[in-house]
Amino acid sequence: xxxxxHIFEQALKKLREKIVPSNFDIWFKPLEFKSFENNTLEIYVxxxxxxxxxxINYGPHLLSEIAKLTGSPTMPNLVIIEKxxxxxxxxPVAPVKQExxxxxxxxxxxxxxxxxxxxxxxxxxxxxxxxxxAENSAKKYNPLVIYGKSGLGKTHLLNAIGHxxxxxxxxxxxxxxxxxxLMNEFVYATKSDGMMKFREKYRKNCDLLLLDDxxxxxxxxxATQEEIYNIxxxxxxxxxxxxxxxxxxxxxxxxxxxxxxxxxxxGLTCEIKPPELEVRIDILEFKAKLMGLKxxxxxxxxxxxxxxxxxxxLESALNHIEAFSNLTKHKxxxxxxxxxxxxxxxxxxxxxxxxxxxxxxxxxxxxxxxxLLSKTRTKNVANARHIAMYLIRKxxxxxxxEIGSLFGGKNHSVVLLSIKKIENSLDNDEKLKExxxxxxxxxxxx
Numbered sequence: 001x002x003x004x005x006h007i008f009e010q011a012l013k014k015l016r017e018k019i020v021p022s023n024f025d026i027w028f029k030p031l032e033f034k035s036f037e038n039n040t041l042e043i044y045v046x047x048x049x050x051x052x053x054x055x056i057n058y059g060p061h062l063l064s065e066i067a068k069l070t071g072s073p074t075m076p077n078l079v080i081i082e083k084x085x086x087x088x089x090x091x092p093v094a095p096v097k098q099e100x101x102x103x104x105x106x107x108x109x110x111x112x113x114x115x116x117x118x119x120x121x122x123x124x125x126x127x128x129x130x131x132x133x134a135e136n137s138a139k140k141y142n143p144l145v146i147y148g149k150s151g152l153g154k155t156h157l158l159n160a161i162g163h164x165x166x167x168x169x170x171x172x173x174x175x176x177x178x179x180x181x182l183m184n185e186f187v188y189a190t191k192s193d194g195m196m197k198f199r200e201k202y203r204k205n206c207d208l209l210l211l212d213d214x215x216x217x218x219x220x221x222x223a224t225q226e227e228i229y230n231i232x233x234x235x236x237x238x239x240x241x242x243x244x245x246x247x248x249x250x251x252x253x254x255x256x257x258x259x260x261x262x263x264x265x266x267g268l269t270c271e272i273k274p275p276e277l278e279v280r281i282d283i284l285e286f287k288a289k290l291m292g293l294k295x296x297x298x299x300x301x302x303x304x305x306x307x308x309x310x311x312x313x314l315e316s317a318l319n320h321i322e323a324f325s326n327l328t329k330h331k332x333x334x335x336x337x338x339x340x341x342x343x344x345x346x347x348x349x350x351x352x353x354x355x356x357x358x359x360x361x362x363x364x365x366x367x368x369x370x371x372l373l374s375k376t377r378t379k380n381v382a383n384a385r386h387i388a389m390y391l392i393r394k395x396x397x398x399x400x401x402e403i404g405s406l407f408g409g410k411n412h413s414v415v416l417l418s419i420k421k422i423e424n425s426l427d428n429d430e431k432l433k434e435x436x437x438x439x440x441x442x443x444x445x446x
Contacts, residue, residue, distance in 0.1 A: 150312070295332060
């Protein structure tokens with residue numbers, strides 16, 4: 001007669017043949033058998049978030065295999081019990097202080113917390129991995145890399161990790177920084193005899209490194225990449241947690257040293273994809289509630305079905321609706337929504353060309369098109385050029401290198417930096433928002 005643990009181990013053996021090895025290692029290796037009696041399987045898992053994720057996504061697969069092995073006509077029951085790894089039991093974890101408002105670390109965005117992040121199939125692995133890292137720093141998934149296109153919530157998760165870590169471990173130091181800022185600090189340190197302080201900050205006194213936009217490192221000087229490699233290597237050796245955000249998988253970052261790329265992907269790499277319909281609906285309902293904007297279910301489903309690219313576009317749509325309603329003094333109904341968002345829906349991307357975007361930007365800022373395409377670096381020209389690159393990336397499926405070739409052969413990292421500057425400014429620059437709305441209206445009316 002087969003024992004309960006033998007049945008459990010046989011089920012895992014079957015699942016190992018069916019599940020991607022990296023996923024099996026993450027979600028099945030940590031399982032610990034407790035008992036199997038009366039068609040009920042009891043297992044231990046490390047954390048609450050592991051429990052929630054496993055129960056929804058992998059529990060049915062495990063129970064199905066057990067039913068096949070036992071010949072049971074009914075699906076077994078599953079009881080999951082949280083049991084932190086014994087090797088970490090000696091390290092007490094400070095309880096999370098329940099507060100209505102987060103006591104924020106000054107480097108973090110107070111709006112970007114876990115309770116404001118909407119979870120779905122497109123981002124659940126990244127979400128649960130991020131929570132696990134924040135609660136069990138440097139225990140697993142180190143480094144944790146989250147990558148995906150702009151506007152999908154990567155920076156939100158990076159900040160959320162920082163908030164939860166800061167609440168739990170007030171005696172530890174976190175550093176939140178973009179790769180561009182890190183590189184600038186390194187260059188300044190080398191020129192000002194400040195390398196000792198620089199290395200103390202990043203190698204000696206850092207318990208959690210939150211590094212945003214790692215893709216900017218690609219193509220930079222060997223010395224810069226070597227220093228970043230040494231920072232990451234030192235922190236890993238000291239068992240300090242590292243979380244890295246990228247717009248692409250690290251292996252696809254142009255100009256990134258192979259040794260550095262390998263070290264970055266040493267732990268767990270998660271992709272965030274554009275949100276599926278159900279998540280878009282949840283995001284719209286949640287954001288609308290925060291704004292105090294009352295939307296019927298029909299309106300929410302209409303918006304979610306029409307705007308599919310990313311979270312930022314959904315937020316922008318809600319802002320348009322709110323502004324249009326306030327300006328016209330009309331209540332929010334389907335007719336108002338369609339009118340407010342007509343530019344979102346009528347854009348025919350295949351008829352918009354880089355030339356129409358460049359000409360529209362030049363005309364809006366009263367610049368000569370040739371100046372916009374030249375190497376002129378005056379502030380007003382450079383800003384217009386950044387906006388043109390941003391809009392070309394938004395409306396047309398061109399690579400960064402292809403966009404760079406339109407502007408005198410600028411390399412991909414310069415283009416990416418230009419686009420990122422506009423994206424980062426959109427949160428607090430009202431003048432930029434107005435300019436973009438006007439320019440996009442010009443583009444879509446052509």
